[in-house]
Amino acid sequence: MSARGTTLTPVEPRTGKAKRPTKASASDSLSNAERELYGGRLRYDQSFVRHAGPLTRLGFGHMAAALPRMVAMVLRTGWQADRRALAGVVAAQVGQGVTAGWGLVAVNSVLTRLFADGPTRDKLDDAVPSLVVLAAAAVATAVLSAWSTAMSGRLEPQVERAVSARYYRAVTEVEVEATERPEVQRVLEAGRFGTDSARNMLRLSVGVGNVVIGMAAAAAVLASLHWVLLPMLLAIAVPRGWGAVRSARRDYLSRLHWVDHRRAIASLLAYLTRPHAAGEIRVHAAGEKLLGSYEEMSRQTEAEQQRLAHAQASTDLVAGGFAGLASLACYGVLWWLLSTGRLPLAVGGTAVIAIRTSTARLTSLVQQVNRLYEELLFLTDTEDAIEIAGRHAIPRAGAALPSPVRALRTENVSFTYPGAEAPAVDGVSVEIRRGAVTALVGVNGSGKTTLTKLLAGLLLPGEGEVWWEGENGQRVEVRQADRGEVFAAVGVLAQDFPRWEMTAAANVAIGAGDRPRDMSAVRQAAETAGVRDLIEALPHGWDSIVFKGYERGVQLSGGQWQKLGTARTLYRDAQVLLVDEPTSALDPHAEIAAFQGLWSLAREGRAVVLVTHRLAATMNADHIYVLADGRVVEDGSHAELMAIEGVYQGMFTAQAAQYGLGADDLLPGPRTGTPTDPQDAR
Numbered sequence: 207m208s209a210r211g212t213t214l215t216p217v218e219p220r221t222g223k224a225k226r227p228t229k230a231s232a233s234d235s236l237s238n239a240e241r242e243l244y245g246g247r248l249r250y251d252q253s254f255v256r257h258a259g260p261l262t263r264l265g266f267g268h269m270a271a272a273l274p275r276m277v278a279m280v281l282r283t284g285w286q287a288d289r290r291a292l293a294g295v296v297a298a299q300v301g302q303g304v305t306a307g308w309g310l311v312a313v314n315s316v317l318t319r320l321f322a323d324g325p326t327r328d329k330l331d332d333a334v335p336s337l338v339v340l341a342a343a344a345v346a347t348a349v350l351s352a353w354s355t356a357m358s359g360r361l362e363p364q365v366e367r368a369v370s371a372r373y374y375r376a377v378t379e380v381e382v383e384a385t386e387r388p389e390v391q392r393v394l395e396a397g398r399f400g401t402d403s404a405r406n407m408l409r410l411s412v413g414v415g416n417v418v419i420g421m422a423a424a425a426a427v428l429a430s431l432h433w434v435l436l437p438m439l440l441a442i443a444v445p446r447g448w449g450a451v452r453s454a455r456r457d458y459l460s461r462l463h464w465v466d467h468r469r470a471i472a473s474l475l476a477y478l479t480r481p482h483a484a485g486e487i488r489v490h491a492a493g494e495k496l497l498g499s500y501e502e503m504s505r506q507t508e509a510e511q512q513r514l515a516h517a518q519a520s521t522d523l524v525a526g527g528f529a530g531l532a533s534l535a536c537y538g539v540l541w542w543l544l545s546t547g548r549l550p551l552a553v554g555g556t557a558v559i560a561i562r563t564s565t566a567r568l569t570s571l572v573q574q575v576n577r578l579y580e581e582l583l584f585l586t587d588t589e590d591a592i593e594i595a596g597r598h599a600i601p602r603a604g605a606a607l608p609s610p611v612r613a614l615r616t617e618n619v620s621f622t623y624p625g626a627e628a629p630a631v632d633g634v635s636v637e638i639r640r641g642a643v644t645a646l647v648g649v650n651g652s653g654k655t656t657l658t659k660l661l662a663g664l665l666l667p668g669e670g671e672v673w674w675e676g677e678n679g680q681r682v683e684v685r686q687a688d689r690g691e692v693f694a695a696v697g698v699l700a701q702d703f704p705r706w707e708m709t710a711a712a713n714v715a716i717g718a719g720d721r722p723r724d725m726s727a728v729r730q731a732a733e734t735a736g737v738r739d740l741i742e743a744l745p746h747g748w749d750s751i752v753f754k755g756y757e758r759g760v761q762l763s764g765g766q767w768q769k770l771g772t773a774r775t776l777y778r779d780a781q782v783l784l785v786d787e788p789t790s791a792l793d794p795h796a797e798i799a800a801f802q803g804l805w806s807l808a809r810e811g812r813a814v815v816l817v818t819h820r821l822a823a824t825m826n827a828d829h830i831y832v833l834a835d836g837r838v839v840e841d842g843s844h845a846e847l848m849a850i851e852g853v854y855q856g857m858f859t860a861q862a863a864q865y866g867l868g869a870d871d872l873l874p875g876p877r878t879g880t881p882t883d884p885q886d887a888r
């Protein structure tokens with residue numbers, strides 16, 4: 207193996223005689239980069255490819271049934287998007303077919319006149335009207351072709367947008383738990399590659415339609431001249447069609463097989479230009495590693511491309527060979543028909559022209575059918591994804607939540623992530639009251655975040671119930687509730703909240719994406735989160751794009767981002783706030799201010815769930831649940847928990863010891879009600 211790791215190691219031992227590795231084995235082998243960075247070969251699971259659908263749909267019967275269905279779907283989408291453009295495209299195609307047939311009839315008429323008996327001058331004069339028709343047909347074809355180009359250029363982007371929007375809308379409505387299941391995730395992910403296929407299919411369908419109509423016109427004219435000319439035309443078409451389908455299948459399977467590999471290569475390159483990775487790329491020499499790995503992995507995909515090109519060349523050779531033989535036979539039959547007087551010479555001339563133009567059309571048809579077939583497979587993936595997404599969609603209807611909500615209560619709630627062996631949350635019962643701060647604490651991986659997702663209605667419990675309780679005793683279980691209402695009642699600040707590449711204002715206002723932006727509320731939320739002054743002091747203020755690289759781009763620090771994230775959650779103005787480590791990046795004063803803000807929100811009547819490892823903040827929580835291995839192992843106030851020798855006392859003592867505080871300093875004392883004022887802390 208070379209020092210730069212460019213040699214590929216075959217994964218499976220090769221049996222039989224020692225041979226030079228084939229292109230397929232070179233591309234399919236495990237590279238050092240894959241082993242080092244991804245722990246193994248990055249290829250789509252072959253068992254899934256073979257059994258879970260994609261291969262079964264490659265059958266000819268399946269394809270023959272799917273093609274009209276998909277073309278109909280694309281046309282329907284086009285009809286909904288822009289009727290006039292679609293009607294224009296169809297009319298132009300049909301028109302071109304008619305002009306092609308018309309042209310061929312005129313050719314036949316010209317030849318018949320020229321091959322007739324009589325003086326040449328008279329024959330030429332007789333042919334003039336047919337020549338005029340021929341010229342008119344050519345002009346009409348050109349006009350119709352230009353019209354078709356203009357109309358399909360207008361229609362295609364609209365069709366792509368419609369299918370993409372349908373796919374992305376469906377995907378964002380899937381239950382989070384379903385997206386965690388590999389079999390669902392794969393289908394949803396695969397669907398992404400077909401969103402532009404609708405546009406391509408439309409273009410190709412138009413092209414294929416054009417050629418097919420032209421060929422149908424030629425076939426009709428040929429059949430009217432002599433029936434035997436028609437099967438001859440088909441004989442040339444069949445081998446090319448076979449070659450097209452074979453190549454398309456091969457390309458599709460290859461793309462499916464290499465999905466993860468492609469994604470990994472794209473991510474390697476993306477890191478190189480990401481500002482947040484700039485330091486490690488230079489100081490830790492991560493850039494060199496990434497580039498080396500990129501080159502090595504790219505060589506694998508190049509080998510795969512080479513393999514495909516070789517295979518395609520072989521297929522083309524076989525298909526071309528058979529098509530050539532068919533053409534030869536075709537001309538042989540024509541010769542025989544002419545030599546035995548079964549066909550007049552003029553008709554023979556027309557037949558030669560029709561066969562030649564049809565063969566040229568055939569080449570274009572084969573290329574387009576090839577692409578159409580491939581696009582069809584990808585579009586089928588997108589349609590499958592939309593279908594699966596619909597099956598796992600969050601229900602739109604359900605019972606209304608009690609109003610006003612008094613508390614959220616879980617009863618023996620358990621949740622196991624798909625594929626996990628142990629539950630992340632195991633028989634947990636908690637009560638989250640409005641007007642109070644409830645803290646969830648526990649070691650890493652004890653189930654705190656998962657519990658907040660269950661409370662938010664993002665995950666549904668495998669066992670147990672999550673109840674929304676009203677002031678006067680009525681209650682609704684989350685599975686029966688209208689989830690839209692549940693989400694409307696909840697504001698979430700996740701540990702790894704998204705940092706949108708947008709303006710500062712958009713980053714706050716997206717906290718209530720279902721409402722029109724209210725800038726005074728944006729400013730108020732930012733004020734409470736302690737980030738308003740910072741944003742308003744920027745040269746472009748709220749219109750600054752909080753991502754460096756844009757013209758109005760700025761770089762925020764980690765803590766500044768966290769404040770912006772908090773502002774987003776506050777802007778949502780929800781009854782229940784679920785905040786997961788909201789202060790991990792804040793300086794001590796900002797942290798105290800943030801906690802104080804949470805306590806005021808609780809005093810205003812909201813339910814605040816605080817997940818934190820900063821136990822100084824939990825001292826003042828109204829109730830604390832301590833989780834371990836997905837279970838609640840202790841609960842109570844800070845004073846109650848400090849009075850027992852348990853997990854909480856151990857964690858709190860360890861943290862306090864870092865400040866040199868001893869056991870005596872940590873005895874339960876009178877509660878202060880709210881965290882220390884930041885001013886006092888200074």
Ligand SMILES: Nc1ncnc2c1ncn2[C@@H]1O[C@H](COP(=O)(O)OP(=O)(O)OP(=O)(O)O)[C@@H](O)[C@H]1O
Binds near residue numbers: 386623652653655656
């Ligand atoms: N999406 C997921 N798929 C599978 N397992 C998961 C997923 N998310 C979390 N887990 C697992 O569930 C368990 C609980 O994780 P959770 O994130 O709820 O813990 P946590 O208490 O919030 O941890 P931390 O303090 O580190 O944030 C862990 O064992 C974790 O590995």
